[in-house]
Amino acid sequence: MAELDLVFKGLALGTHETPWDLQVFLYKGAASVRRDLVIQAIQDGKFGDIVQGRLPFVIKLHEVLQSSLSRGSSQxxxxTYLENLWRFYSWVDIADMLSTENAIIPTFKAWTEHLLKRVNINKDIAQMTAYKRASLIANLIAQALDLPGAKPGHSLMLTTRLKRPKKTSKTLSTEADKQNLADTFEFGHTLTTICNNLDIETVRGSLPIKILLDQNKVLTIAGNLIEPDLDVETIENSGVKKGAIIARQPLEENISLLETHKRSSILNLRIESELLIFLAQTGMNLSQAVALSKSTYRWQSDGEDYEVFRVYKGRREGEAIFRCYKVYRDHLQTYLDWLDKTELSQNDERLFPMISRGMIRTQTSKVSISTLKNLFKKNNLIFINPTQLRNTRINWLLRNTNDLTLTAEQMGHTTEVLLKDYMRPHHQRASSEIIEFHSLIDPAQSAPGPGLCVDSHQPKQIVNFPENAPVPDCISPEGCLFCEKHRDVMSSEYCWKLASHLELKRLETNLYKPSEHNYIHPGNLVMDRIKLKLKAISDGSEIRNTWVEDAQNSIRSGKYHPAWDGYIRLLEVMV
Structure with missing residues (x-):
């Protein structure tokens, strides 16, 4: 089978990366071996002969992916497809399942049952992760077998028990939103502290590196040290002690940072921190940011922001590549100088040239911020991923500008995408929008009596207007209570005002001496109306009931609302 070529043409590789070769799937057990070792093991005969039944389907898989790559699909x-194929075939070998064209669909369904077990019983994988992995393989199988339908991969997934988890909308309280912003600010402070402390002298200096976050928190950057807090003076073996001392010494001046991998994790720590700061400042997405090259930049002021242009050789023109806040310019320039001093710029033209033991990665390789994540996890610090950072920036901009179109333009999205994927509910914004809405359709204003009026100087009696009740005239406070344009206010202050008004009318009616015709004093009708309103408010909810009880207790203790206090004091003297 030497003439069989199942390697992918046009898939970019890093300096130390092994080509992706689907011939691995033809040998039982080979998919579980590291890719950089498996081809040699196959050539040495450690996996025997190929499984002939697998060949037709593997060839079709290669054709599907190679065709997709040639059409310009994202590398x-x-x-991602290849990584999941390796997982799938590794399980196929372990479970001793068939992977021929005729058996691949039943095998796939069995694999989804295995994923379900991991989700529900082993609980070592999230349901969404399991669903996404299975969906990728379902799409490949559907294309390779040329299954019918508009979305054959989705149709294949519907035949399994593995379903996409429902989106659960978590209640977002005002405190949760404040906490989110506080965590983001704290995260940004930590990133900035790391960047400011990992200058060229510190990176080349002695290990471990200690970074003081605050009076109670110190980050320990170990580099390649296994035991960073080890006291070398306690080591009794002279050879081991000498090795420990050498490992902790600063790099000699004639040694480049790139000649040894011992400081690569420290370099990556600053690069990853700078990357996240850059994302927070510019709003650019992760894949765009890591693809940026370190160029000569031209800065152009635009109000509170800078527009940054790439300068082409021999001329100053260029396209705007990102926009950032003015205060970020100095920070970014310091980072660009740091890249030059570390010699990273000489080996990699990218703005964020993350390294791995001397390996230069391709621009299309998956970005991992693992060094920073592990440091935060080890020190019990809250880590905010790029998607969350971008989401926070978008919602902050939207909240402060109140302009959906402007925010979408700055973040490089359509308004539809912004609303669908990024915008989150916010209590203060929702409250202001509700108030604005009611102001438009129900423009309430102060009324002569307690509460609000939605149509001043055009009073209208309520339905079933009681005989002898005060007539609404936009002058009499009592008349407001019998007007259709009157609105209650759901607040404790309003309940206090109503209760004080009730006390005023009680004192007023006590001064009244009934006539021979048993004429009903209008004050009694006002009192009945106020009591009805207070009862309706009290029955509305537990908190409203508390408002009414507090108001009544205030009246009993002689604490009246300022609007009626003076009148009540006068009547108390008269009574």
């Missing part, structure tokens, strides 16, 4: 997408 990262192709890599």
């Amino acid at each position: 990262q997408t192709i890599r």
Whole structure:
């Protein structure tokens, strides 16, 4: 089978990366071996002969992916498909399942049952992760077998028990939103502290590196040290002690940072921190940011922001590549100088040239911020991923500008995408929008009596207007209570005002001496109306009931609302 070529043409590789070769799937057990070792093991005969029944389907898989790659599909997408194919075939070998054309669909369904077990019993994988992995393989199988239908991969997934988890909308309280912003600010402070402390002298200096976050928190950057807090003076073996001392010493001046991998994790720590700061400042997405090259930049002021242009050789023109806040310019320039001093710029033209033991990665390789994540996890710090950072920036901009179109333009999205994928509910914004809405359709204003009026100087009696009740005239406070344009206010202050008004009318009616015709004093009708309103408010909810009880207790203790206090004091003297 030497003439069989199942390697992918056009898939970019890093300096130390092994080509993706689907011939691995033809040998039982080979998919579980590291890719950089498996081809040699196959050539040495450690996996025996190929499984002939697998060959037709593997060839079709290669054709599907190679065709997709040739059409210009994202290289990262192709890599994701390949990574999941390796997981799938590794399980196929372990479970001793068939992977021929005729058996691949039943095998796939069995694999989804295995994923379900991991989700529900082993609980070592999330349901969404399991669903996404299975969906990728279902799409490949559907294309390779040329299954019918508009979305054959989705149709295949519907035949399994593995379903897409429902989106659960978590209640977002005002405190949760404040906490989100507080966590983001704290995260940004930590990133900035890391960047400011990992200058060229510190990176080349002695290990471990200690970074003081605050009076109670110190980050320990170990580099390649296994035991960073080890006291070398306690080591009794002279050879081991000498090695420990050498490992902790600063790099000699003639040694480049790139000649040894011992400081690569420290370099990556600053690069990853700078990357997240850059994302928070510019709003650019992760894939765009890591693809940026370190160029000569031209800065152009635009109000509170800078527009940054790439300068082409021999001329100053260029396209705007990102926009950032003015205060970020100095920070970014310091980082660009740091890249030059570390010599990273000489080996990699990218703005964020993350390294791995001397390996230069391709621009299409998956971005991992693992060094920073592990440091935060080890020190019990809250880590905010790029998607969350971008989401927070978008919602902050939207909240402060109140302009959906402007925010979408700045973040490089359509308004539809912004609303669908990024915008989150916010209590203060929702409250202001509700108030604005009611102001438009129900423009309430102060009324002569307690509460609000929605149509001043055009009073209208309520339905079933009581005989002898005060007539609404936009002058009499009592008349407001019998007007259709009157609105209650759901607040404790309003309940206090109503209760005080009730006390005023009680004192007023006590001064009244009934006539021979048993004429009903209008004050009694006002009192009945106020009591009805207070009862309706009290029955509305537990908190409203508390408002009414507090108001009544205030009246009993002689604390009246300022609007009626003076009148009540006068009547108390008269009574």
